[in-house]
Amino acid sequence: MKDMRDRIIKIRSYTDSDYRDLKEMYDNFEPKGLEAGLPPPNKETRHKWIDQMLSSFFNVLVLHRDRVVGHAALDISDVHGCPEYLIFIKDGFRYCGIGTKISKIVKEMARNAGCRKVWVSVRSGNFIAIRVFKKYGFEFVGEIDIQREMELIIKKSSKKSTA
Numbered sequence: 001m002k003d004m005r006d007r008i009i010k011i012r013s014y015t016d017s018d019y020r021d022l023k024e025m026y027d028n029f030e031p032k033g034l035e036a037g038l039p040p041p042n043k044e045t046r047h048k049w050i051d052q053m054l055s056s057f058f059n060v061l062v063l064h065r066d067r068v069v070g071h072a073a074l075d076i077s078d079v080h081g082c083p084e085y086l087i088f089i090k091d092g093f094r095y096c097g098i099g100t101k102i103s104k105i106v107k108e109m110a111r112n113a114g115c116r117k118v119w120v121s122v123r124s125g126n127f128i129a130i131r132v133f134k135k136y137g138f139e140f141v142g143e144i145d146i147q148r149e150m151e152l153i154i155k156k157s158s159k160k161s162t163a
C-alpha cells in the first residue's frame with residue numbers, strides 16, 4: 001500500500017529472519033506500558049512477551065524500506081474462543097492509514113480462520129485506537145474502566161451460550 005504520506009508500505013506475514021528487527025522495533029517503541037496490551041517496559045519481560053506472541057499468535061508485519069515499522073498479532077491458538085488482537089505502529093508511521101488497513105486484513109484473517117469473535121484491550125483514552133477498532137465493528141464490552149475491552153463479533157453463534 002501507499003500510506004497517507006505517499007510512502008510504500010509492505011504488509012506481510014512474519015518469518016524467523018525478521019526476529020531481530022521486530023525486537024528492535026519494540027525496544028525503541030513508545031509508549032510502553034503495563035496496561036492495555038502495550039509492550040512491557042522491562043526488557044526481559046518484553047522479550048518474553050515477543051517470544052510468546054511469535055510462538056502462539058499469527059503475526060503480520062508492516063515494513064518500510066525493509067525495516068519493521070509495525071506489527072499486528074492474532075491469537076490463533078484460540079480461534080474457537082475469542083482470540084486476542086494486538087496492533088502496534090511505530091511512531092512516525094501512525095495516523096497514516098496503516099492501522100486501518102491492518103485491522104481490515106486481520107478481520108478477514110479471523111473470519112477465514114473460523115473465529116466467531118476477536119477482542120482487544122485498549123486504554124479508554126486511546127481515542128485513535130478506539131476509532132480504528134470501531135470502524136471495523138468492535139464494540140465495548142464489560143465494565144467501564146481506564147482499561148477496556150472491545151469485541152468484534154464476526155459470526156453470530158447459532159447455539160445459545162452456556163457461559
Ligand SMILES: CC(C)(COP(=O)(O)OP(=O)(O)OC[C@H]1O[C@@H](n2cnc3c(N)ncnc32)[C@H](O)[C@@H]1OP(=O)(O)O)[C@@H](O)C(=O)NCCC(=O)NCCS
Pocket residue numbers: 030031036037038087088089090093094095096097098099100101120121122123126127128129131132
Ligand atoms: C492505535 C494505532 C494502532 C492506530 O493505527 P494508525 O495507523 O495510527 O491509525 P490510522 O491512521 O489507520 O487511523 C487513525 C484514525 O484516527 C483518527 N485520528 C487521528 N488523530 C486523532 C485524534 N487526535 N483523535 C481522534 N482520532 C484521531 C484519524 O483521522 C483516523 O481516522 P479516520 O480514518 O476515520 O480519519 C497506532 O496509532 C498505534 O500503534 N498507536 C500506539 C500503540 C497503540 O495504542 N496500540 C493499540 C493498543 S490497543
